[in-house]
Amino acid sequence: MSIALIAALLLWGTFVAVDLVTVPQGLFSRPLVSATVANAMAGDVSAGLLAGVVLELYALEVMPIGASRYPDWGPAAMAAGATAALVPGAGRIGVAGLIALPLALVGGWSMLVHRRRTARAITGMLDRVAAGDARAVWHLQREGLWRDTLRGVVLSTLGVVMIGVAGLVPWTSIEHLGLLDVAVLGGGLAAALGGAIRSAGSGARRRWLAVGAAAGLVVVLWR
Amino acid sequence: MSPRWQSLIRLLGVQASWTYERMSGIGLAHAAAPLLRDLFRDHSPERRRAAVARSAEYFNSHPYLAGVAVGAVVKAEYEDVPSLTISRLRTALSGPLGALGDQLIWAGEVPALMGLSLASVPLLGWWAVPVLLVIHNVLRLRLTLWGLDLGLREGLKVGAALEQSWLPRVAGLAQRLAAFAVGFGTIVVAGWLLDGRSDATRLGVAGIAVAGLLLLLSVATRTRVTGIRYGLVLIGLSLLVIGGLQ
Numbered sequence: 373m374s375i376a377l378i379a380a381l382l383l384w385g386t387f388v389a390v391d392l393v394t395v396p397q398g399l400f401s402r403p404l405v406s407a408t409v410a411n412a413m414a415g416d417v418s419a420g421l422l423a424g425v426v427l428e429l430y431a432l433e434v435m436p437i438g439a440s441r442y443p444d445w446g447p448a449a450m451a452a453g454a455t456a457a458l459v460p461g462a463g464r465i466g467v468a469g470l471i472a473l474p475l476a477l478v479g480g481w482s483m484l485v486h487r488r489r490t491a492r493a494i495t496g497m498l499d500r501v502a503a504g505d506a507r508a509v510w511h512l513q514r515e516g517l518w519r520d521t522l523r524g525v526v527l528s529t530l531g532v533v534m535i536g537v538a539g540l541v542p543w544t545s546i547e548h549l550g551l552l553d554v555a556v557l558g559g560g561l562a563a564a565l566g567g568a569i570r571s572a573g574s575g576a577r578r579r580w581l582a583v584g585a586a587a588g589l590v591v592v593l594w595r
Numbered sequence: 596m597s598p599r600w601q602s603l604i605r606l607l608g609v610q611a612s613w614t615y616e617r618m619s620g621i622g623l624a625h626a627a628a629p630l631l632r633d634l635f636r637d638h639s640p641e642r643r644r645a646a647v648a649r650s651a652e653y654f655n656s657h658p659y660l661a662g663v664a665v666g667a668v669v670k671a672e673y674e675d676v677p678s679l680t681i682s683r684l685r686t687a688l689s690g691p692l693g694a695l696g697d698q699l700i701w702a703g704e705v706p707a708l709m710g711l712s713l714a715s716v717p718l719l720g721w722w723a724v725p726v727l728l729v730i731h732n733v734l735r736l737r738l739t740l741w742g743l744d745l746g747l748r749e750g751l752k753v754g755a756a757l758e759q760s761w762l763p764r765v766a767g768l769a770q771r772l773a774a775f776a777v778g779f780g781t782i783v784v785a786g787w788l789l790d791g792r793s794d795a796t797r798l799g800v801a802g803i804a805v806a807g808l809l810l811l812l813s814v815a816t817r818t819r820v821t822g823i824r825y826g827l828v829l830i831g832l833s834l835l836v837i838g839g840l841q
Contacts, residue, residue: 394611504646562808578774
């Protein structure tokens, strides 16, 4: 991996981490986007797209709603997308899951730490905020952005280290690596459909979900 | 740049100092600051400071709709509405803006777009990604600007204006579209991913997916089992099997 590629991946990973909550919340942190772009940086789009599609199934289960706890898929999918290109054929999906799932959980945990630190910063400036000091408000916003950027840098560095370690593994000599694909894909399908059924409730939305799944089945059989 | 555009840009980062205690209160004050600065140019600094302090109090809403509150609060400050009434307005807007935004965006537009993007990958390939980004970000910017303008126009009457607007109706439709798109996209993409694979692989994936669905939906396990946890357990088990077969 060249220095330029490492720098590009670090920048992209940091950007998608910040995109999740802080700014601009433009869906760049979705695994489908993050993994595909990361892989495109490495000169190949197909492996990243494949990794992104599978990880997106997991991400569909939980939406990043304000106070809820959710994984941070951005840097995780960046690392998975770049790693997927290192695995030829069978095992590509599985290795993407192996890299991304733990890193996404670490990302979710880092968000809690970030929020606790932000709360401490606000408490420290509460007098100025209560007095209507616009500069204190600006300072807190800027600090929050930098803190989240730092969080993104740490997660992306972790992701790049994982890509480096994955590069040392002789994937082609591992037999039955396809089992990992089966596990990660099966888990992703369960996550997407389980999340959809849970959030659809019991009324019209569940019927629309069933109609969508049936339409999807027709398309698959027709193709 | 006009204060309205400055405020719009700041609304893109309204959650930069989000906390469990104040939610996006600080971000709201930051987004309101350019409009308040313009508004109180000819007034005493004390009035502006009081308005900034009020803006920074606890506030919860969906980030894309925070502009509604920013606009309404600024208009109320401009009309010299008593501070208690402005605080009540913020409290009254908190719930509906959060709930409507979650229904429209997190449970509607985003899963709908992601489901349709997944379904389009077999057809469009990587082009699905830029298409998704353009559609979402155009919609998001338009929604934020619409909310800010609605608030600035309606002020204290923004609650009624919101209720009569297209938003509640479209939020319901978006959720139905999301349910359809996630069901459609998941099955289409599963077919694409399993295309050309052996029957044993297909059977294995289907079995794991059904077992996972039972765990995710069963009353006994659904609070503890999440998709990501299930995936991690499966990865651990498959690594053990692969290691044993070497």
